[in-house]
Structure formats: structure tokens, C-alpha cells
Amino acid sequence: MGAPKFFKGVFSINKIVSIIFIVLVIALSGFFLMDSNTSTYSNSALPPSLGEDSVTEKKLVIYTDAGYSPAALRIKKGETVIFKNQSSRSMWTASAIHPSHRSYPTTGGCLGSTFDACKGVQPDDSWLFTFDVSGSWKYHNHLNPGDAGTIEVK
Ligand SMILES: [Cu+2]
Incomplete structure (x- = not known):
């Protein structure tokens, strides 16, 4: 129970x-x-x-046989741009004005400023440059000066 x-x-x-x-x-x-x-x-x-990663700190410019792309890139001060050579020739990226390379206002480098790869970068290789100065900086391929672009640093 x-x-x-x-x-x-x-x-x-x-x-x-x-x-x-x-x-x-x-x-x-x-x-x-x-x-x-x-x-x-x-x-x-x-x-x-x-x-x-790549979005805010490193920007990419691709160099092909047609030139630099994008031709104009806007970045923030202190950011690094990767210039990647996907063309069939050498890419010697350097500050305007050819041939003195003095537009970018930092002394040093091999000709007129530090914004200068100082050598031909081979196809499939890259060259990086960090922009610490604000302004609109034109550049070109020193080995083929008709190919040019602009980095706008804010
Ligand atoms: Cu040049």
C-alpha cells in the first residue's frame, strides 16, 4: 500500500x-x-x-601589358600598396616625373625619391611601397614610361 x-x-x-x-x-x-x-x-x-588583412592596410595595383590597374587608387596615409607585375615585361615602378622621379617628397631611393623600385620587377613578382605622405602621387613604369598611374593618399 x-x-x-x-x-x-x-x-x-x-x-x-x-x-x-x-x-x-x-x-x-x-x-x-x-x-x-x-x-x-x-x-x-x-x-x-x-x-x-588586405582590405584596409594593403591595396593592390596590378600591372599588365595594358598598364596599371586601377590607374587611380585612393588610400589612407600609412597604407601599403602592392604593385603586382602580371605583364610580360619588367615593371620598374617609380614616382613621377620621368626620368628624375622627384615628385614624391622623400629623399633617398636610387634617383629622386624613395617611391622608386630601383629595379625591374620581373613578371609574377611584386613590389610594395608604404605611403606616409598625403597628396596625389603620379607614378610610371620607368622601363615603359607611357604606363602611368596615380596614388591618392588622404
Ligand atoms: Cu622614370
Whole structure:
């Protein structure tokens, strides 16, 4: 007689309903916690991968047989531009004005300024330059001066 009474006490309808309710609440809160964790993860994971890499700090100019592309590139002060040679000839990127290369106002380099690759960069190779001076800087391929472009540094 003691066992049925105990059974009835533990598994009354009210208790079953409240147990189901508690299980549902735990399951639902678990689902929402997972969901918010997932969105927090993706929110914190995306911006650094966008920010640290090529998008804000390094810009790309591609040199082909048709010339530099984009011909005009706008960057922020302190950013580095990658000049990638995808043409069939050598690419000697240097500041205007050919042949003195003195437009970019930093002394040094091999002719008139530090904005000067000082050599022909072979096809499939790249040359990088960091622009620390604001202004509109024209440049050209010293080995084929008709190919020119502009870097606008803000
Ligand atoms: Cu030149």
C-alpha cells in the first residue's frame, strides 16, 4: 500500500506537467544561448579578418601589358600598396616625373625619391611601397614610361 501512494505522489499530473514545463524552459534557453553564442562568435570573428588583412592596410595595383590597374587608387596615409607585375615585361615602378622621379617628397631611393623600385620587377613578382605622405602621387613604369598611374593618399 505504501508503494502505490509513493508512486501517486511523485508522478501526479501536476508534477508531470511542471517537469515537462521545466524541461522545455531549459531546452529553449539552451537553444537561445547557443544561438546568441553563434552570432557573437561570427560577429567577433569577421571584422578582424576583414580589417587586418588586405582590405584596409594593403591595396593592390596590378600591372599588365595594358598598364596599371586601377590607374587611380585612393588610400589612407600609412597604407601599403602592392604593385603586382602580371605583364610580360619588367615593371620598374617609380614616382613621377620621368626620368628624375622627384615628385614624391622623400629623399633617398636610387634617383629622386624613395617611391622608386630601383629595379625591374620581373613578371609574377611584386613590389610594395608604404605611403606616409598625403597628396596625389603620379607614378610610371620607368622601363615603359607611357604606363602611368596615380596614388591618392588622404
Ligand atoms: Cu622614370
